[in-house]
Amino acid sequence: MSPREAEYKAKGVEILAINAFEDVADGKAWIASSDLDLHWAFADESFTSAFGVETVPTQIILDREGKVVWTSSLTSLAGGADELFAALDDVL
Numbered sequence: 001m002s003p004r005e006a007e008y009k010a011k012g013v014e015i016l017a018i019n020a021f022e023d024v025a026d027g028k029a030w031i032a033s034s035d036l037d038l039h040w041a042f043a044d045e046s047f048t049s050a051f052g053v054e055t056v057p058t059q060i061i062l063d064r065e066g067k068v069v070w071t072s073s074l075t076s077l078a079g080g081a082d083e084l085f086a087a088l089d090d091v092l
Contacts, residue, residue, distance in 0.1 A: 004085065005037075011092055018043045021056055059084055063091050 005015075017036070019027040020043040031040050047053070051060055054073070061070040061084075070087040 004081075008085075008088060013088060013092075014039065016041060018047070020044075020048050020053060061087050061091055 015038050017038040018041045019031075024042050027040075027042060043053075051058075051068070052071070053060075056073075058071065058073040060068055063069045069091055072083065072087075
């Protein structure tokens with residue numbers, strides 16, 4: 001975990017990686033082989049449709065009430081991680 005990720009974790013930020021558009025067995029095998037410190041879930045079409053996910057990766061930030069306050073996808077993410085962390089700062 002990077003120092004920046006640790007900083008947000010200390011502020012109560014939880015990261016949930018949702019695996020979509022992939023076979024569940026393949027996704028679980030990849031997760032088992034990775035050393036990422038994330039909570040994992042698997043999504044079906046109802047989730048991706050509800051959140052407007054059309055490409056991967058898509059990042060979605062929810063506030064404490066569960067309301068979507070920021071979203072970005074592979075096709076729109078210009079600022080990379082800096083944009084994501086700036087959006088998190090706005091929510092916190």
